[in-house]
Amino acid sequence: MTLWDATLAALLLLVSGDRELWGIVGVSLSVTLRAMLVATPLGIAAGYLLATVAFPGRRLLIVLTQGLLASPTVVVGLILYLLLSRQGVFGELQLLFTQTAMIIGQVLIALPVLIAFSLSAIQGADPRARETAQALGASAPRIAWTLLLEVRFALMAAVCSAFGRIVSEIGCALMVGGNIAGVTRNMPTAIALETSKGDFAQGIALGIVLLLVALGINSAFAFFQGEARR
Amino acid sequence: MSLLTVRALVRSLGQRRLLAIDELCLSAGESCVLTGANGSGKSTLLRILAGIDAPDAGTGCFDGRPFGWSPYPDWLRKQVTYVHQQPYVFHSSVIDNVAYGLRARGVPRAERARRVEEALSWARLHHLLDSPPARLSGGEKQRLALARAWVLRPRLLLLDEPTASLDADSRRQTIELLRTFADAGTTAIIACHDRDVIELPAMRRLDLVDGRIITD
Numbered sequence: 466m467t468l469w470d471a472t473l474a475a476l477l478l479l480v481s482g483d484r485e486l487w488g489i490v491g492v493s494l495s496v497t498l499r500a501m502l503v504a505t506p507l508g509i510a511a512g513y514l515l516a517t518v519a520f521p522g523r524r525l526l527i528v529l530t531q532g533l534l535a536s537p538t539v540v541v542g543l544i545l546y547l548l549l550s551r552q553g554v555f556g557e558l559q560l561l562f563t564q565t566a567m568i569i570g571q572v573l574i575a576l577p578v579l580i581a582f583s584l585s586a587i588q589g590a591d592p593r594a595r596e597t598a599q600a601l602g603a604s605a606p607r608i609a610w611t612l613l614l615e616v617r618f619a620l621m622a623a624v625c626s627a628f629g630r631i632v633s634e635i636g637c638a639l640m641v642g643g644n645i646a647g648v649t650r651n652m653p654t655a656i657a658l659e660t661s662k663g664d665f666a667q668g669i670a671l672g673i674v675l676l677l678v679a680l681g682i683n684s685a686f687a688f689f690q691g692e693a694r695r
Numbered sequence: 696m697s698l699l700t701v702r703a704l705v706r707s708l709g710q711r712r713l714l715a716i717d718e719l720c721l722s723a724g725e726s727c728v729l730t731g732a733n734g735s736g737k738s739t740l741l742r743i744l745a746g747i748d749a750p751d752a753g754t755g756c757f758d759g760r761p762f763g764w765s766p767y768p769d770w771l772r773k774q775v776t777y778v779h780q781q782p783y784v785f786h787s788s789v790i791d792n793v794a795y796g797l798r799a800r801g802v803p804r805a806e807r808a809r810r811v812e813e814a815l816s817w818a819r820l821h822h823l824l825d826s827p828p829a830r831l832s833g834g835e836k837q838r839l840a841l842a843r844a845w846v847l848r849p850r851l852l853l854l855d856e857p858t859a860s861l862d863a864d865s866r867r868q869t870i871e872l873l874r875t876f877a878d879a880g881t882t883a884i885i886a887c888h889d890r891d892v893i894e895l896p897a898m899r900r901l902d903l904v905d906g907r908i909i910t911d
Binding site: 591593594596597598599600601602603604607611614615 | 742745746747769772773775776777778779781782783785786787795796798799800843847
């Protein structure tokens with residue numbers, strides 16, 4: 466099969482609504498969205514605390530978070546695999562090769578991105594925003610909420626960036642998800658598998674979907690970054 | 696009766712003493728203009744009184760009730776309002792900006808709407824309701840910040856150079872608003888060099904030199 470034939474077959478798979486292919490897309494988006502639902506509030510709250518509260522070890526935590534931005538996802542997968550495997554600390558939970566394990570892995574990968582970007586957004590906010598909220602009698606939670614609203618576009622950019630990182634990662638998903646058809650097979654793991662089997666059509670079709678998702682996310686990221694600078 | 700009394704107020708930055716005030720008493724309804732060269736401690740004093748910065752030492756008493764500076768008490772934060780030299784406006788709407796302090800105080804919706812409406816008329820901001828606050832001119836932002844303070848009816852109002860860097864028309868409008876604050880009996884400290892503000896009726900004058908009050 467030539468590349469042209471494979472691409473045509475891929476487009477046919479996409480428009481024909483192939484159940485297996487769209488099932489894989491569904492698993493991918495469902496796992497990533499649930500991971501983001503968990504990671505986003507945690508990451509933004511941690512970023513806010515790091516940006517605004519002085520405590521011993523704060524500097525070390527910031528350096529650690531920034532260091533973890535570039536952590537290889539396969540290493541995150543390896544650590545999680547060891548923790549969740551039968552002999553691991555959390556082995557009794559029997560989470561290995563489940564979507565829950567994939568979500569935990571994606572949360573761990575997304576958190577440094579969300580924390581580092583939120584920290585940077587909040588530190589970059591105009592100091593008068595906090596002072597004005599204080600001077601108008603706002604309580605500490607209201608001040609925090611006000612500040613987050615003031616940097617909302619930068620925070621949305623953080624969310625897009627984290628989403629982009631986890632939706633396309635393969636290392637952790639493969640190790641703790643196991644690439645089980647219909648359960649934990651997502652777009653990146655399916656592309657790797659189908660390509661190794663020589664089924665280029667499905668690989669290309671999933672590649673197109675993943676590319677469109679990444680393009681959409683990056684467009685949103687650029688939009689929010691532009692709004693944040695205004 | 697004194698509304699605010701502060702004693703032995705000291706604030707330093709490294710070896711440099713920014714503020715060293717033996718005593719400052721302010722009666723209820725009194726308006727003060729705070730003058731002094733750049734770096735004399737005007738903003739430092741206002742920011743401390745507003746609870747934004749804490750002094751190194753000093754005692755405070757508001758309406759007969761002693762208070763500490765760190766943490767600055769919530770009950771006092773509800774009585775005092777501070778306006779920056781270049782006011783910050785929240786990236787929401789003009790109405791949300793004016794209503795902000797009322798929301799923070801849990802004022803019911805109907806009363807909030809009535810008071811916001813009244814403050815918008817007071818500051819002549821109605822024609823700007825649809826404008827994004829960040830796009831307002833310097834004078835409009837200043838009026839918005841004054842409306843945001845006016846709507847709260849603070850017992851103590853602290854203004855940092857309210858007419859600095861405004862054009863003539865905005866300056867005139869701002870001075871008019873300051874006059875109505877004074878007429879309403881608001882106790883105020885205004886850091887200012889503007890002669891028209893200094894010469895507002897019944898304005899007490901405090902001169903700061905190197906962080907000390909030298910004329911009162």
